[in-house]
Amino acid sequence: MLAMESKRGFLRFASGVRGLREFGIIVFILVLSVLIGIRNPRFLTWGNIHDMLVDTAALLVVAVGMMLVLVTGGIDLSAESVLALTGMVTGIIIKDHPYLSPLLMLVFGLCFGGLLGSITGLVVSRGRVLPIIATLSMMYIYRGITFIVSKGEWIDAHEMPESFKALATGRVLGFSNLIVIALVVYVVFYYFTAHTRTGREIYAVGSNLEAARIIGINTAFITWLVYMISGALSGLGGVMWVARYASAQNDTAAGFVLTVVAACVLGGVSISGGAGTIPGVLLGSITIGIINNALPMIRVSPFWKMALQGIIILVAALVNVAVARNIERTQLRKREELRMVRYGA
Amino acid sequence: MALETVRVQRVRTSAFRWEWLLLVLIAGTFFVNSRISPHFLRYTSLMSALSVFLEAGFMVLSMVFILVAGDIDVSVASIVALASVLMSLSYKAGLPMGLAMLVALGVGTGCGYLNGLLISRIPNLSAIIVTLAGFSLYRGIAYILLGDRAVGGFPSWYSYLAWGDIGGTGIPFILVAFLACALVYGLVLHRTSFGRKVFAIGTNRIAAVFSGIPVARIRHTLFTLNGLMAGVAAIFLTSKLGSSRPNVATGYELEVIAIAVLGGASPSGGKGSIAGACLALVLMRLLRYGMGLRNVPGQVMMVIIGIVLICVVMFPNLLAARKRRPAGS
Numbered sequence: 001m002l003a004m005e006s007k008r009g010f011l012r013f014a015s016g017v018r019g020l021r022e023f024g025i026i027v028f029i030l031v032l033s034v035l036i037g038i039r040n041p042r043f044l045t046w047g048n049i050h051d052m053l054v055d056t057a058a059l060l061v062v063a064v065g066m067m068l069v070l071v072t073g074g075i076d077l078s079a080e081s082v083l084a085l086t087g088m089v090t091g092i093i094i095k096d097h098p099y100l101s102p103l104l105m106l107v108f109g110l111c112f113g114g115l116l117g118s119i120t121g122l123v124v125s126r127g128r129v130l131p132i133i134a135t136l137s138m139m140y141i142y143r144g145i146t147f148i149v150s151k152g153e154w155i156d157a158h159e160m161p162e163s164f165k166a167l168a169t170g171r172v173l174g175f176s177n178l179i180v181i182a183l184v185v186y187v188v189f190y191y192f193t194a195h196t197r198t199g200r201e202i203y204a205v206g207s208n209l210e211a212a213r214i215i216g217i218n219t220a221f222i223t224w225l226v227y228m229i230s231g232a233l234s235g236l237g238g239v240m241w242v243a244r245y246a247s248a249q250n251d252t253a254a255g256f257v258l259t260v261v262a263a264c265v266l267g268g269v270s271i272s273g274g275a276g277t278i279p280g281v282l283l284g285s286i287t288i289g290i291i292n293n294a295l296p297m298i299r300v301s302p303f304w305k306m307a308l309q310g311i312i313i314l315v316a317a318l319v320n321v322a323v324a325r326n327i328e329r330t331q332l333r334k335r336e337e338l339r340m341v342r343y344g345a
Numbered sequence: 346m347a348l349e350t351v352r353v354q355r356v357r358t359s360a361f362r363w364e365w366l367l368l369v370l371i372a373g374t375f376f377v378n379s380r381i382s383p384h385f386l387r388y389t390s391l392m393s394a395l396s397v398f399l400e401a402g403f404m405v406l407s408m409v410f411i412l413v414a415g416d417i418d419v420s421v422a423s424i425v426a427l428a429s430v431l432m433s434l435s436y437k438a439g440l441p442m443g444l445a446m447l448v449a450l451g452v453g454t455g456c457g458y459l460n461g462l463l464i465s466r467i468p469n470l471s472a473i474i475v476t477l478a479g480f481s482l483y484r485g486i487a488y489i490l491l492g493d494r495a496v497g498g499f500p501s502w503y504s505y506l507a508w509g510d511i512g513g514t515g516i517p518f519i520l521v522a523f524l525a526c527a528l529v530y531g532l533v534l535h536r537t538s539f540g541r542k543v544f545a546i547g548t549n550r551i552a553a554v555f556s557g558i559p560v561a562r563i564r565h566t567l568f569t570l571n572g573l574m575a576g577v578a579a580i581f582l583t584s585k586l587g588s589s590r591p592n593v594a595t596g597y598e599l600e601v602i603a604i605a606v607l608g609g610a611s612p613s614g615g616k617g618s619i620a621g622a623c624l625a626l627v628l629m630r631l632l633r634y635g636m637g638l639r640n641v642p643g644q645v646m647m648v649i650i651g652i653v654l655i656c657v658v659m660f661p662n663l664l665a666a667r668k669r670r671p672a673g674s
Contacts, residue, residue: 075473127659128666130612132417132473134658136599137651144648258481261474271474303492307485313478314463321469 021268021323025283029290036294043297050176054168054244056289057178058083058237060282062256063263064189065117065230067281070264072206072226073273074124074131079234080256081142082116084249086238088146091155091248098161102243105164106181109239110232116142117231121224139257147250157246167243178240185233190278202226206273255306262309263288266316270324288312363609367624371631378635385638388515394634395627396517400507400581401597401604402626403523406530407571408605409622413534414567415547415614416472420460420479421575422597423487428452428579429589430487433496442500449583450576456483457572461565480598487591497588507585519581526577531619543567547614603654604629612658 037044062079069076086109094105116138123134157165170177193199204212205222213219242248267284269276291312295305378385385391404421411418432449436442456479463475509518534540545553546560554560578597583589602612608625610617629650636646 123655123659127655128662129655129658132419133602133606133612134655136419136602137654139651140596140599140647141651144644144646144651147642147644148648258477261477262481265474271471272469301489301492303488304485306481306488310478310480310482310485313474313481317470317474317478318467321467324469 039298052293053179054176057182058241060182060285061185062234062237062260063281063285065233066260067264067269067276068226069230070269071276076230077135078138080253081139082113082231082234083238084252085142085146086113086235087242088150088248090239094164095159102164102167109235113235114232118228121227125220125223154249262313364621371628374631382638396520399519399523400578403574403577404601405604405622407574408601409610409617410567412610413547413617414543418476419598420476422594423480423483424456424575425579425594427483427487428576429583430491433589446580449579453572453576457569461568465561465564491591495588495590
């Protein structure tokens with residue numbers, strides 16, 4: 001009875017801390033927005049906020065896949081190249097066959113990216129190559145293939161049909177299609193990670209691989225699955241990216257993977273696996289989106305972006321480690337108290 | 346005691362086999378290259394083929410140490426960029442070239458020190474995330490300082506470092522400098538107690554802590570050392586290019602890690618050798634040179650190097666899995 005109560009107390013506390021972290025990001029976003037709004041009032045207009053969300057849509061989608069990989073304790077550096085390659089292939093297809101439905105291209109992006117991701121997944125899960133080595137290599141392989149399929153050329157806005165560009169300009173209930181797509185992805189993956197067996201198994205694999213294997217989870221399959229999903233979402237992000245900027249280039253999204261990792265880490269995803277939530281990633285990505293959108297508005301040179309990103313990753317990772325240690329310490333104290341109550345001091 | 350000797354011997358023999366394999370591959374590439382182009386076997390072109398990428402070779406040496414200890418550092422290329430930019434700026438600000446080169450070494454060491462400080466002193470902060478942040482931060486600072494400009498106009502003797510040769514023998518200066526460095530690193534890794542401690546940390550970090558090895562201090566030293574070598578690489582690279590920009594050495598981190606891994610270092614720690622890394626460096630140069638002779642574009646080379654890296658890491662794993670399966674059933 002006492003144990004139950006104490007356990008429940010701990011759970012409440014732990015979720016409190018996690019909630020606290022998300023609350024912390026929300027406060028940070030609000031303070032940041034107000035400060036930027038004071039410098040440049042145009043920042044807080046609905047038009048600008050909408051533009052900011054449209055620009056962040058691809059990041060939002062790719063970050064979900066990255067989160068799943070990070071939760072298993074891996075990392076997917078190839079996400080940006082999968083995005084670029086899928087974007088380029090989509091661009092070439094839509095250039096040659098302008099009558100194709102944009103919806104079909106979205107599905108194509110998901111499948112093509114999923115295919116690329118599943119190759120990476122096989123290398124990691126069956127080939128037992130460390131994720132950082134496997135995905136770093138894949139990052140260069142897919143980027144190289146992007147150059148090869150495009151023959152070094154890029155695809156311009158005027159080579160794309162209006163119907164495809166409408167993917168970014170069209171609106172549903174006043175929101176851009178891209179925002180709606182991102183929203184759908186978040187709803188689906190919130191359900192997947194929080195309420196399905198497979199989704200929970202991802203966390204189990206990331207928390208303790210051996211334990212997960214022993215209780216009968218197919219760890220190789222789960223590992224493959226997260227890279228496949230990350231690839232699929234990067235592919236989807238690639239189609240969204242090409243539609244948004246109305247061009248497919250060879251160096252599309254070069255360096256983008258750092259932004260994605262920054263968004264995840266900022267959203268409380270642990271790089272050593274086992275922890276991370278969909279709402280956290282949503283907030284982390286939006287924070288990155290705000291910073292990227294605001295820099296030119298408060299007249300900061302774009303050359304600051306890269307250094308700023310490094311600092312954000314570092315600070316967020318430090319905060320994550322501190323929070324994790326705090327939880328661990330509380331857990332330990334609770335356990336000690338429990339033992340004292342049970343056996344007397 | 347006896348057990349330990351057996352262990353060490355087994356590690357040595359397996360490393361030996363790996364290096365033989367590299368030698369065979371080098372011989373094969375050599376043969377193919379000489380069939381492709383009659384100019385390949387000329388002394389001067391051979392020397393230049395060997396010394397073209399050597400500035401990154403300096404980082405391979407210290408990267409082997411980091412991989413052996415079970416860590417990874419993806420920030421080296423960015424440290425090269427920052428060190429190169431700060432060196433050029435301090436030369437432009439009126440510092441003599443010699444002192445400016447010291448600035449590059451100092452900047453490199455400083456960045457490496459910072460990486461190592463965070464990684465080794467804060468528990469649970471992984472090397473991947475810290476060096477990934479460094480990857481963005483260091484090159485970002487270079488961009489803040491220089492934007493998209495380039496700085497050049499160094500004294501003429503400075504280009505000797507990358508282009509000069511020793512007293513008319515045709516042996517490049519950089520090759521000699523690299524071999525001297527490799528000798529020192531090889532001796533430290535394979536013949537000193539410090540080297541054995543690095544292997545111990547990579548094999549089992551917790552066991553290393555409990556056997557009294559100053560794990561945090563050694564890991565800190567290794568990252569600092571890696572930063573220093575990035576500074577050395579910055580000096581040679583800037584000498585080669587004749588100017589510095591914030592985007593120099595882009596992608597070097599993959600190449601450096603790839604060569605170290607190709608040379609038998611395992612990213613999961615406890616394995617690696619300097620001799621293997623040097624052979625892998627030669628192999629990679631010959632491969633690239635050969636592909637250059639056949640006019641293979643850089644992007645295709647990128648794909649091939651990526652595939653080679655994955656295969657090299659995957660091959661022993663798959664073999665081990667095959668061996669294990671019948672034994673387990």
